[in-house]
Amino acid sequence: MNDLLAPADEAALAAGIGAAHAGREPLAIEGRGTKRGLLRPVQAARTLSTRNLTGITLYRPSELVLSARAGTPVPEIEAALAEKGQHLIAEPPDTRGIFGAAEPATLGGIVAANLSGPRRISWGSMRDHLLGIRFVNGAGEVLRSGGRVLKNVTGLDLCKLLAGSYGTLGVMTEITLKVLPAPEATATLLVQVPDVAAGVRAVSAGLGSPFGVSGAAVLPGVPILAAMRLEDFAASVAYRSERLREALVAFGAVTLLEGEASRAFWREVRDAAPLAARAEEAVWRVSVRPSAGPAVARVAEALGGRALLDWGGGLVWVAAPATAAAHGALVAAAAPSGGTCTLFRAPEALRLSVEVLPPEPLPLAAIAQRVKAALDPAGILNPGRMRAGT
Amino acid sequence: MISLPPPNQQTLARRAEIVAALSAIVPGDGVISDAVRLKPYETDGLAAYRQMPLAVVLPRTTEQVAAILRYCHQNAVRIVPRGAGTSLSGGALPMEDAVVIGLMRMNRILEIDLDDRLAVVEAGVTNIGITNAVAGDGFFYAPDPSSQLACMIGGNVMMNSGGAHCLKYGVTANNLLGLKFVTIEGEIVTIGGAHLDAAGYDWLGLITGSEGQLGLVTEVTVRILRGPEGARAMLAAFKGTEIAGAAVDAIIASGIIPVALEFMDKPCIHACEAFAHAGYPLDAEAMLIIEVEGSTAEQDDLLNRIKAICERFDPISLKVAESPEQSLAIWKGRKGAFGAVGRISPDYLCMDGTIPTSELPFVLKRIGEMSEQYRLGVANVFHAGDGNLHPLIMFDANDADSFRRAEAFGAEILTLCVEVGGCLTGEHGVGVEKRDLMTVQFTARELDQQRAIKSAFDPQWLLNPSKVFPLQAAAE
Numbered sequence: 112m113n114d115l116l117a118p119a120d121e122a123a124l125a126a127g128i129g130a131a132h133a134g135r136e137p138l139a140i141e142g143r144g145t146k147r148g149l150l151r152p153v154q155a156a157r158t159l160s161t162r163n164l165t166g167i168t169l170y171r172p173s174e175l176v177l178s179a180r181a182g183t184p185v186p187e188i189e190a191a192l193a194e195k196g197q198h199l200i201a202e203p204p205d206t207r208g209i210f211g212a213a214e215p216a217t218l219g220g221i222v223a224a225n226l227s228g229p230r231r232i233s234w235g236s237m238r239d240h241l242l243g244i245r246f247v248n249g250a251g252e253v254l255r256s257g258g259r260v261l262k263n264v265t266g267l268d269l270c271k272l273l274a275g276s277y278g279t280l281g282v283m284t285e286i287t288l289k290v291l292p293a294p295e296a297t298a299t300l301l302v303q304v305p306d307v308a309a310g311v312r313a314v315s316a317g318l319g320s321p322f323g324v325s326g327a328a329v330l331p332g333v334p335i336l337a338a339m340r341l342e343d344f345a346a347s348v349a350y351r352s353e354r355l356r357e358a359l360v361a362f363g364a365v366t367l368l369e370g371e372a373s374r375a376f377w378r379e380v381r382d383a384a385p386l387a388a389r390a391e392e393a394v395w396r397v398s399v400r401p402s403a404g405p406a407v408a409r410v411a412e413a414l415g416g417r418a419l420l421d422w423g424g425g426l427v428w429v430a431a432p433a434t435a436a437a438h439g440a441l442v443a444a445a446a447p448s449g450g451t452c453t454l455f456r457a458p459e460a461l462r463l464s465v466e467v468l469p470p471e472p473l474p475l476a477a478i479a480q481r482v483k484a485a486l487d488p489a490g491i492l493n494p495g496r497m498r499a500g501t
Numbered sequence: 502m503i504s505l506p507p508p509n510q511q512t513l514a515r516r517a518e519i520v521a522a523l524s525a526i527v528p529g530d531g532v533i534s535d536a537v538r539l540k541p542y543e544t545d546g547l548a549a550y551r552q553m554p555l556a557v558v559l560p561r562t563t564e565q566v567a568a569i570l571r572y573c574h575q576n577a578v579r580i581v582p583r584g585a586g587t588s589l590s591g592g593a594l595p596m597e598d599a600v601v602i603g604l605m606r607m608n609r610i611l612e613i614d615l616d617d618r619l620a621v622v623e624a625g626v627t628n629i630g631i632t633n634a635v636a637g638d639g640f641f642y643a644p645d646p647s648s649q650l651a652c653m654i655g656g657n658v659m660m661n662s663g664g665a666h667c668l669k670y671g672v673t674a675n676n677l678l679g680l681k682f683v684t685i686e687g688e689i690v691t692i693g694g695a696h697l698d699a700a701g702y703d704w705l706g707l708i709t710g711s712e713g714q715l716g717l718v719t720e721v722t723v724r725i726l727r728g729p730e731g732a733r734a735m736l737a738a739f740k741g742t743e744i745a746g747a748a749v750d751a752i753i754a755s756g757i758i759p760v761a762l763e764f765m766d767k768p769c770i771h772a773c774e775a776f777a778h779a780g781y782p783l784d785a786e787a788m789l790i791i792e793v794e795g796s797t798a799e800q801d802d803l804l805n806r807i808k809a810i811c812e813r814f815d816p817i818s819l820k821v822a823e824s825p826e827q828s829l830a831i832w833k834g835r836k837g838a839f840g841a842v843g844r845i846s847p848d849y850l851c852m853d854g855t856i857p858t859s860e861l862p863f864v865l866k867r868i869g870e871m872s873e874q875y876r877l878g879v880a881n882v883f884h885a886g887d888g889n890l891h892p893l894i895m896f897d898a899n900d901a902d903s904f905r906r907a908e909a910f911g912a913e914i915l916t917l918c919v920e921v922g923g924c925l926t927g928e929h930g931v932g933v934e935k936r937d938l939m940t941v942q943f944t945a946r947e948l949d950q951q952r953a954i955k956s957a958f959d960p961q962w963l964l965n966p967s968k969v970f971p972l973q974a975a976a977e
């Protein structure tokens with residue numbers, strides 16, 4: 112294990128990066144390192160962690176905003192929100208199961224990976240609710256983008272650029288999110304469908320209904336289930352469950368999960384638990400046009416693996432043998448609809464030998480290189496984390 | 502008055518040659534170079550600023566756009582992209598030494614897929630045009646700027662436009678899947694697509710709201726949503742702006758997120774009522790328009806809850822629409838607010854700052870004081886749920902001093918927005934209008950960082966010059 116720098120505050124963190132910049136010394140950037148197994152390993156003698164930048168710094172429930180330092184564990188934020196009857200809109204997955212991590216993820220890590228759960232299909236991703244950030248760029252400068260108000264188009268939106276950049280463009284130190292009231296009630300309709308394609312058609316019908324479906328997954332297994340969630344005031348959920356059931360019976364037998372059973376169901380989908388990925392298997396997240404999801408699932412099965420479809424069929428979690436051939440097959444499966452395939456978890460050897468993210472078209476790769484240089488001139492932040500040689 | 506740099510004389514001298522080159526790329530009537538036909542392009546929604554463009558080119562295909570950009574890049578010619586030209590911040594204001602690339606002829610709807618809930622459209626399709634194309638099937642495109650009859654999706658993307666219903670459905674950035682993007686070098690790239698959250702850097706998010714600084718957009722893939730079973734509005738009038746603000750807080754704290762939550766102050770109520778005869782209460786200091794969605798029973802339930810909350814704040818009147826027609830009547834005044842103010846004042850400037858909603862009473866009080874100090878009327882209308890203010894400052898463009906005071910008044914309001922924890926612009930963009938105020942919100946380093954990213958896309962700074970970034974450092 113390499114040296115760990117865990118500065119106590121933003122100023123110290125900036126100084127650390129400034130020194131590394133001056134010395135052209137690469138740094139691995141992490142929160143608590145739960146997603147170290149995600150994408151490519153970083154070759155760096157030292158690791159810089161935000162784990163000591165913790166705590167909620169602002170929470171105004173009636174303004175729907177919360178700010179916290181980047182190293183704050185996500186469960187701590189969820190608990191503070193729950194106390195006021197609110198929640199994280201994008202319900203980020205708890206990846207402890209997939210990565211076998213002991214501690215929970217940090218807010219910074221979740222935003223840096225732009226990881227969103229089932230509610231993403233109707234309520235948006237982590238980055239959609241990212242109102243503002245403080246961050247340190249690769250030159251050690253402390254900068255801000257966005258703010259703490261719900262609408263803001265002032266200047267270039269670096270929040271969105273940093274969300275999903277896996278610590279390669281800057282280290283976020285404080286994050287402000289839009290939050291929302293948690294629903295009073297929830298229910299889930301489970302439809303037994305003959306195959307995955309029928310399941311995707313069923314959830315497409317649900318999402319195309321006027322009833323505000325806020326989760327739409329297809330779980331292969333016996334039987335294959337198409338699942339749709341409703342979240343709202345109790346009277347609404349009762350009314351909409353009935354109407355949605357009427358709309359879905361044509362697809363198969365419908366059963367209803369209510370209250371805690373419904374919540375538990377979506378926590379499992381969120382964390383890809385139904386995938387039951389075995390330790391020796393690799394895990395992919397394939398994002399495609401929803402109607403192309405079943406074809407990806409078929410490829411997964413042909414590889415001797417399993418698939419779990421969320422986001423109306425558009426997010427296919429795959430567990431399959433950790434081979435370059437499997438990776439290639441899934442990349443090819445995503446391609447026809449223009450989708451993308453991310454190698455989410457795999458042994459280091461595989462992560463080093465394949466492109467864990469799809470390559471960018473050349474003109475965009477050239478821009479990416481210049482954007483990287485604009486934010487991290489010496490190339491010290493998480494080199495090679497997303498793509499080899501960058 | 503915001504200063505515009507003197508035009509590049511060398512470019513002006515090459516005008517004939519540039520027009521000829523553009524005409525070769527877009528033959529026929531694709532290039533406008535005579536003064537009479539250039540005139541309609543001299544300004545945008547910020548009509549106080551005018552400049553005749555060097556030429557206007559109206560491409561019909563992405564390939565033509567790419568060829569134009571390649572030519573301009575190789576010949577160091579500046580470019581001002583333009584959609585419908587409704588920008589209220591002067592984002593589409595031409596420059597004398599720049600070619601306007603108008604996207605209005607790229608107005609085809611390329612694909613509609615109801616099963617995958619998306620539409621692929623060219624940049625010149627109007628905002629309402631997307632909804633109209635899918636409304637027959639019960640779907641809609643959610644962001645709904647008041648200018649939606651005219652403004653185009655390419656302009657919406659570049660301004661990250663909002664609308665009255667973005668409290669629930671989000672702004673443009675939250676409703677996009679993909680772009681066809683043309684770099685300044687003339688390279689055509691596909692960003693995102695029909696899927697969510699494309700892997701890698703979020704180019705879609707960075708380009709959205711970039712005000713034409715990074716490249717041109719020729720095609721947009723938007724998410725379309727199934728509409729609710731129904732929607733209904735109510736109107737709540739209060740004795741004070743602070744009271745109305747407290748009512749907004751209480752509604753949100755109750756766990757209800759209405760689809761729309763709009764606020765008007767007394768001058769705005771009066772202007773709108775005179776214009777729309779919507780039955781607005783003229784004795785109120787502040788009024789809220791609140792809209793909810795769902796089945797009739799669900800609407801009743803939500804409106805009853807909201808009514809009960811408003812009753813705690815000693816309302817002057819509460820009026821729940823009994824029918825879709827009554828809802829439309831309630832909205833009619835609000836949707837025509839800008840026009841209504843346009844009728845009582847020869848000209849107005851529309852401000853667009855956002856504030857934390859708790860600061861509302863203080864900010865409105867300060868705006869009232871400034872109104873006296875600058876001797877100019879102001880009407881306030883805004884999206885209350887998200888704190889996005891639209892003070893309309895009334896002035897007379899024929900009176901240079903009144904215009905000067907209006908601009909100073911506006912700058913002071915926006916500075917105040919930043920001071921209380923908000924920002925300069927919630928949805929209209931920086932454009933030319935707020936360019937020099939950027940230093941109020943950002944440090945020099947923060948601006949330099951943004952400039953460096955702009956340079957990564959547009960090394961020669963040819964795209965939409967003299968906008969967004971304060972002038973002094975732009976040349977570096």
Ligand SMILES: Cc1cc2nc3c(=O)[nH]c(=O)nc-3n(C[C@H](O)[C@H](O)[C@H](O)COP(=O)(O)OP(=O)(O)OC[C@H]3O[C@@H](n4cnc5c(N)ncnc54)[C@H](O)[C@@H]3O)c2cc1C
Pocket residue numbers: 545546581582583584585586587588589591592593604624645646647648651652653654655656657658659660661662663664665712713716717718719839928929965
């Ligand atoms: C009466 C009125 C009401 C309005 N209401 C609202 C409202 O409710 N909410 C709101 O957010 N805005 C509102 N606006 C502002 C304006 O309509 C929006 O900013 C709109 O998105 C601009 O679209 P446009 O097609 O007119 O773009 P333009 O004004 O032509 O251009 C806007 C900017 O985008 C650039 N641009 C345009 N097209 C492209 C392209 N294809 N590629 C690259 N760059 C491009 C331009 O250079 C410019 O910087 C209103 C304006 C008016 C006049």
